[in-house]
Amino acid sequence: MALTTGPRSLLTRRQVRGITAGALALALLTGVLVWFAGSGDRALDEACGGALAADEVRSVLGDSGVDVTSSTEGAFGGDRGTSLEVRCEAIVEGKGRVDVTIDGAPRPRAAYGTGELYPAVPARGTLPVPVGHGWSGLFATDNARQGDPGDGKATAAVLLDCAGGGRSLLITVETALGGATLDDPATRPAFVRTALATARRADARWKCGARLGKPVRGVDLPVNEDEYEPLLGATGTCATVPTAARSAVSTARETARARAPREICALGARDGSPRYRLDAYYGPYAEDARAQYPRDHGEGVTPVEKPAGRLGRSAYWAGADCGGGASRALYLIRADDADGDARARPDLAYEREALAAFAARSAEDHGCEALVTP
Structure with missing residues (x-):
């Protein structure tokens, strides 16, 4: 991507x-x-x-x-x-x-x-x-x-x-x-x-007329790969995302919930090794992500043509309307494991369930509506 x-x-x-x-x-x-x-x-x-x-x-x-x-x-x-x-x-x-x-x-x-x-x-x-x-x-x-x-x-x-x-x-x-x-x-x-x-x-x-924020006196560190926690009880970007026994998903790396144009929830096994990755894109980031798919994937339906669907062997996308004429929000789940188990034997039912939970939470936080999931 x-x-x-x-x-x-x-x-x-x-x-x-x-x-x-x-x-x-x-x-x-x-x-x-x-x-x-x-x-x-x-x-x-x-x-x-x-x-x-x-x-x-x-x-x-x-x-x-x-x-x-x-x-x-x-x-x-x-x-x-x-x-x-x-x-x-x-x-x-x-x-x-x-x-x-x-x-x-x-x-x-x-x-x-x-x-x-x-x-x-x-x-x-x-x-x-x-x-x-x-x-x-x-x-x-x-x-x-x-x-x-x-x-x-x-x-x-x-x-x-x-x-x-x-x-x-x-x-x-x-x-x-x-x-x-x-x-x-x-x-x-x-x-x-x-x-x-x-x-x-x-x-x-450029006479934008945007709603501006307040002065920032402190900012968190970006989250490193070994900073994972149990998925149960997650309160940030992974909140509401379920665990999965078959896919061995029980840990997560997440950031705080806030009005951000990019959100990520990284799901992992018990030892933190990666399994799936959930991404939310808003505004220009959603536009950019969609614009790459015709080039990267060639033939087949992509997020440019439909609000929700399946990409390849182990990936789904969803979309929501955030109003004001802005680009539709884009939500993705992709297999993220290094050894390829999630890609080789995808748990498609879990992927759809996890994406739906992640997208619904994120869309609500951003005031987006008309969520469409695969």
Whole structure:
């Protein structure tokens, strides 16, 4: 799935400077693309179409030696989707970097099946946790253990549901800081502040009119692979999901229940070894997940054509209407065991039961209706 990979890379400074003068002139004449590379306060203040929260970036990277690249392409709005794609990157050599993307949603249908529609968040080895505090957002990392290679690097994503028309803005910020550790609860908010402040500026810049959250002074660590608990009594994203004797499902990894655009419940055997994975996608993430299926699965009915159904040997999907013209929510269950037992001998009745319970709980939490299950 495209949503389990890291965010797409921005152009490097060398690549940006290597664009020919003719291409730049054409871009400026057509108004399709505006980009620059520079350094200093002015470059930082103008980055990401002026929507970058420059003060927060300075507080993270420092006040001097900042190199900036930025590009703004497309427009926000339109009857057939929005083409807005904003990218900017701030780097301080030896200190760290901040990569920011702002994407308008939904995308035109012509973009489906051509690659990722939106930047992804790490969601494979660890489970992203909700930002909370009234924000529809996520905090994610490839590895949340002190001293591991992924420590000091994290991604924060914030989804703004705009007032009217089903449009939204997705702000994704990847921060990498040398010498920082995510294990320190005092450090983690620094990894989300830029995303939240940029979301506020983007809301005003593109007249989104979204309901914004409150300041965030603390954020949980993403959930590691060995942080499993008994499925019975689960109170987070795995709440209401049943156990299964035949499939040896009795443990779970979960995150808190909150208004987040991605939710995951990872089901496991008694020793925590993976069995099944349940995913809920909302807004742009649901649109992106559906858009990949025609390319990844080729022939056959996919979530693009029907609100619910079966994919392959051991996978089902369900859907729900979340109103406001937004993309239908998408819920998936897939075999996730390393040795392939769940795939080789799928317990289809349990898969449908688990998906129905997971989707019903998540849809209710998000205020979605008309849930359709396989």
